[in-house]
Amino acid sequence: MNLAFVFSLVALLCYAALLILVVRRGLHIRVHQVFALYLTSMLIGQIAACVVSLSQSTVRVLFWYRISIATTFAQLILFFFIARIQVRIHVSRLNTILAMVAFTSVVTLLYTDQGLFLAHIHRHPVTGLLVPDFGILLIPIAVMSYTFLGLGIAALVQAFRSAASDSERNRLRYLIISIVISLLGTMANLFPALVGYPVDVAGNIISAMLLSYAILRYQLLDITLVVRRGLAYSILTVGLATIYLLSIWLFERFVRSVLGPGALLIPIILAMSAAVLMQPWRDRAQAWVDRLLFREKYDSRRMLQELSKSTATIIDLEALGRMMLSELCRSMRLERAALLLREESSGALFVAAEQGLEGPVSELRLTRSHPVVQWLQNSDRPLHVREVETAPQFHSLWGDEQEVLKRLGAQLLVPLLVKNELVGILAVGPKLTGEMHSGEEELTLSTLANQTAVAVENAHLFATTKARVAELTTLQDIAVRLVAARSLPLVLRVVVERGVELLHADEAHIALWDPANNRMGTHCGATADGQPCDLSETSAANLPIEMAARYDKPMVIGDMWMQAAIAPSLAREGRARAIAAYPLSRENTPVGVLAVIHNRAHNFAEDELRLLGMLCDVATLAIDNAQLLESEQAKRKLADTLREVAGVIGSTLMSDVLLELILEQLQKVVDYDGAAIMLLRNNQLEVSSVRGLPRDYLNVGRTLPLGQFPLFTDIIRERRPIMSGDTTRDERWHIGVADLPLRASIGVPLLVHDQVRGILVMGKSEPSHYTPDDLQNVVAFANQAAIAIENARLYEETIQEKRKTETILRESFSGIVFTDVDLRIVTFNTGAETITGFAAEDVIGRPLPEVLGASIVAPSSPLGRVMATGERVPPQETVIQAASGVRDILQGTAALHDSNQTLFGYLISFADITRLKEVDRLKTDIVANVSHELRTPLASIKAYTELLLDNIEGEDRDMRDQFLSVIDREADRLAELISELLDLSRMEAGRFEVRKVRLKLSQLVSDVLQLLDVQRKSRGLTLRADMPDDLPDIVADREMALIILKNLLGNAIKFSRPGDEVLLVLRPTPEHLLLQVVDHGIGIPEDAIPHLFQKFYRVRSTTESGIEGTGLGLVLTKQAVEAHGGTIEVTSQVGKGTTFTVRLPWQ
Template sequence: MHLHTVAISLALLCYGGLIYIVLHRGLRGNRLNQVFSLYLLTMVLWHIAYLMVSISPSAESALFWYKVVVAVVSGQFVIYFIFTKTLLRIKGMEKLVRGGLLVWALTVVLATTLQEPAFFTGIRRDEVTGLFVPTFGPLLPILGVPNYLFLGYAIFNLLRGYRSTKSNLQRSRIQYLLLGIATVVLGTMANFVPRLQPYPIDVAANIVNALLITYAILRYQLLDITIVVRKGLLYAIPTAIIGVGYFLTVFLAVNLLHIVTQYQVFLLSLLVAAVTAVIAQPLRDKVQAWVDRLFFREKYDASLMLQRLSRTAASVLDLDRLTNMILEEVTATMHIARAAFFLRQEGSGDYRLMAQKGLEQGADLRLRKDHPIVEWLADHEQALTRREVEVMPQFKALWGQEREDLEKLGAELFIPLKAKGELVGIFAVGPKLSEEAYSQDDQLTLTTLANQTAVAIENARLHQETRRRLEEMATLRETALDISAQLEMSSVLRSIIERVTKLLGAKGGDIYLYDKAKGELRVAVSHNPWGDYTGRTLKLGEGLAGKVVLEGRAISVADYAAWPGHSPRYAKEPFKAVASVPLKWRGRIIGALNVADDTEGRVFDEDDLRLLELFAPQAALAIENARLFEAEAKRRREAETLRQASLALTAALDRNRVIERILAQLQQVVPYDSASIQLLERDKLVIIGGWGFPNLEELLGISFPVNGDNPNRVVMRTLKPFILEDAPAIYEDFKKEPFAAMNIRSWLGVPMLIGNRPVGMITLNKCQPGFYTEEHAR
């Protein structure tokens, strides 16, 4: 038997085995396997033609089969180009593919129709190997150039794919393909060296290529045929070991121990069979672990990952640590670009993004509880693929925003996390770095992981929720103690805002008080790193706090500056996320509680608003307690003032002295810059005394007609207090001397009555417009 015949038979065995593996996996619906099987078929035909050359009895027969080799090799180069294009998912190139097929067809036609010396000028039998060796004609190099160009372009695509891919697995596959095809090219080039031509160097190169492809399939899953190979190896290796062990045992027993009788052989066989039955399963397990570790590394790594996570997940109660640990393990082991956990929120039932890897920082995505994906996963146990979301009719009704959120997420699989039959979360994974689709094994691994960790994640979430509720209750209790221990408003409110911001992890906050009479809100307490906003005012409906008071509901804004309702007073402030809730007391709104943060991507969610609403009644109670305390203290001061005034009246008979004491006592109750007492004399009011005027002597004796154009007339006619927020803007007399020098803006007039009979009035003046209120008049 010639050396050529042995080498070719071995090559046929290698490529025939590869074809069997691919066909056993199936070709339907798998474009890559279809193209690869064509490539393997051309390799088989190539070696069949070589085999026919090696056994040809005549030069004419060998020359015919050499022409077949030329036709088949041309097709092999073109199909390998198509195979690399399919493997690397290169779009387009349809014209180039058609051109390659045309070159192949032309080569086939010319090789079968043209006579010598087109392809071969002659043929001779080699004296050493006995093989018929041709001499190349002028047409062979001409047709060989375009064929080699296609093969070179395929190698170029592999090199480009190697440099562009981020997957180590894909790089390893391409490395072995490059090494194999480079070996094939070198082997075919040996045919152009006359001294090497008689030897089967190209066949040996093809054998090396077959072995490299086989290793790439087994070790790096070049094609999706791992199940067939894995099962074959799993049963073949233990069978071979047991068979060899059995025959070796019998052989040694017969030849060394001289066991020859039928009875002795039967007992020995029975003993070996018993030992085999005992060691078969452990041996199978050992072989499975060895095969997975050596040839199916991804599956082996995934199995180890599941073991690690199942051991550690149950003992971790920190939700952030647990979810991030799972994400790190999954993305690293399965070479996934991005992954995320959506967990169910108490109260709303929506599923919020709680942990992610590979997405934009600050991404705030959520799936509402009636989202079609949520409803589908709640009713099914298996994973939902991106393809199913695109084609299934129940997902056609997704809103535009929901589709945008899914595009941002970029998930290829949605895996349900279920505990006690309820959907407690969703595990979303993005595409693989190799851009390959998820196999059934991959989906089974991820589903198993979800089933193993769902309970642990739910326990960690409940643990976190319980801790948060305990912190809330402790903070509320401390706040209640502060309210009962302190009656000074600003101290209690500052304590509340400091605790709220700490509990929410917010940078700052404010408490606004609402003045219904003026229709505005004023910052009573400010706790911010950006500055002290105390005293700032907003009109009702202005800004977030104004809108909250106007509408009576909690509101959260992700970016205050970009929010259409923002107030110009805060336009240049650095904070972004803001949340506000109304402060209500017995059905009426008395203010607003705000928190803010300047962290990029921070959003105050429903849980944050719920917590703010827990503290809002505490703040409202503190405000009302402080107001009641202040009102009671004021009434006591008023009573004391009246008592002091009565004592003054009884202790002094001098009118000027009495007036002076009354006005001095009054100033302790109602602030003023200047004040006067006017007595009613017939149809006019006459100033008989005053306090705080620089020119009091000029004012004494000035009278005001009761029926004249002045505010005194309103007081005497209605017998009720009368307030002017800006006196000069209403009555021109306040702009004239001697009143112009006093700079009177806010004016309050109160009648003096004996029974129901008016005897005069008291006027109080402030240089600040809008100062006096109904409370002052009371």
């Protein structure tokens, strides 16, 4: 048994074991079939090698050498087929025929050889084996053999260069190395020195093992890793061996010379120490080799260490993805990489972070049902994209699923698993160097993926918490903004904008429910870029919004295109694709609907719907607050408007002006095209004011019987407002008022103390214009208007009553004074002015005692008694201070109280009884004077008559005549006195009839002078008349003219001294006759002049001097002058005389 046989036997056993392994793996794959043939040929060749190693017969050795050469040629041909099949190059029928022809030719040449190929056999001088000598045919057979080998190697090299993955390159690298080793072993036979050694057998063993590993194993060791580790260990081994052997040798030499045979223990100790001390040097050597020869592997390992530290500290998902991909692409020199993470809502995998991908990647999705996702979920190793192309389970990929993988551009998909649950995928692209990913790199990526999966899960938890915090912050921000947004439009705007932002939607819409019209009303919408938008009437989104409002239930549709309840044409018409509509309600009362819309199909996650529900709650509260604020502001504005309106319509109490102002101010409260006010009078409506309506139909002043107008009758009878959205559909408008050009109307009764005073009717030309708020505003306005109209009516009635009262007060002869509780004058009527002589404007506001004297408030006065007792007292005579002096009055006083019996003033009424009191005094004076004046002549007459009766005179005739003349004179005096009294009585009673006739003044004067001649002579006076000759006639009453001249001249004679002259002067003026009587008598005191024309008044000096008189002459004279429309004046000086001047009109 020699060394060659041992090697051949080992090779035989190896090939047999490999063949059994291939057969057990299955021969259903073509490459396994060809490789089984390849191993079979190698097994036959090794059998031949074993026989050759043991044989000593040259003939037998030659036979088995031919078999060995034939199997070697077959191996090269089969390698050609293996290489082409492995790299997926089609093996044509022609290739198969050529290979068979070549093999047949070689076999034929071998067994028909005449020494041209195998020249002879000789024994190797060193190994003792029988080895052949080759002839001339070796060259063509070698050329054919290496041609097949070269074609196989060329196919492998070409495939290696175009390999899409590192694993594929690594596999091809194994195949190339195996065939190179086999080739080197075969070429050893060409060197005579090596022919006897089993170099080719050793090479074939190594080559077969590498081929088996490359073909049968799915996950291959990185050959570069093997070389790297081998090189590191080789360097370390050589270094250690050198140091160890050198140390052993030196110490052996040194110690042996010193210690002798016991020195063997020292090398053993040194060897153990060296083994321990050299470990750090081994690590440094390994690091140096890695850094110098395997830089990428070194960087990958460092990257894994750095990322292991970083992933443990970074919990932000986005930052983690960016950092990991950036470091991964830098360390492993990748063109691109992406991190796909699971979407909680749908379970789909989306691109969370990317490095080097082209175009938008936000829409890239790997659904949960994607075959690649399913494969990675059930596997614990990376997936090569090459496997996706060849594995049968991936043949069902849809076009869009393949497009996603293509856009990712990944060569390797590494699963991220947490508790056997796929949470993400690490998509690794090709290297910048074009090399495939090695097994060690795949292991590194798997390790990184495992660490990343945990970090992703932590980051996901952090992101979820952060998102929740962000959501709560956003909701808080929304709440703050909604609180700050006081107006309803701004609130709606904030809600839709934040709804888009919070739910990452394309649009958001909010619509408020209009209960009056039982449909959606106010609407607000916003897009993702903040622009306002609206939903068309034909949009399919209106249906779920309407349903959510009507049924008070959320409506969530992920894809309206697939919704059976929505017509396909309608669903595809608008831009909305997915919608979530949530109702806004308050205590089961619909408020509106908030809807978020996506323009593509979208499965709403529970978190999204929860956020939408929370936003709806906040929005409902904000809308309620805004509506309440808006309502409050509207009420406040209405109140301000009504207050302003009240001020305007309260500025006048004139009915006509007021009604015009009411219709004018109504426009400020509620808009209208036409309006009218009709007041109820005598069970009929009277059109009192019209604005904006045809006046030929509703003209002011027209009366409308209630029975002919059902609409107006209902308003008055029911005492409530009536609003009509469309008058053309209201039967009450068809009778009586159908011609009014109004489509929407409001009719409101004007109520005062629950009594209808009229109605207010208004309207617009467009239907359904008015809202319930408008109706309430009109009712509030109508209440104020009714009060204003009632005030105007009461004012007019009050004015009329006041005018009556003022007329009564003004025309009343009695004085009426009204004071407040402080006795300040408030009212002072004309009668009071006449009686007191004070003007009302001078005394109003002044204290009563200051004006009428303190006696007016004396305790015994009527006012004093009323103030003391508070009770009404009967009229009482008293005196007051007037402008002309003290006046006698008959005073009545009453205390005035309001409905609460509160004193608010005093009413003082009085009549002037000064004249009556004067008359009473005059009557007394008259009685006294008349009695005196009558008694004197009567006494004289009686005395002289008694003397005559007693016959005192006897027969004395002269005495008797004297007695009779006295009686005659006193009788004339008595007759004159009685005549004067009768004339005065007639004049004062107005019974004296003025009979004017044309009088010649000269004749009149002559007659008067003749009548007074006896009296003149008795006084010894001169009486002279001074008048022009051409004095015109005067038209006057002759009797009164005689009274004037007789009384004035008689008084002048009576009060002149003997010897004086009395002058009568008559002068004509254009308007009057000037008559003057001038005497030079005793004169009249100045203080007596104002009383000269009072009845029975006589100057004291005349009385004392014994001058007789009745005191009626001047009174009669003045009455006669004034009866003719003239005037009389007096000028006098005591002791010098008196002048009476009379002016009488000519007619």
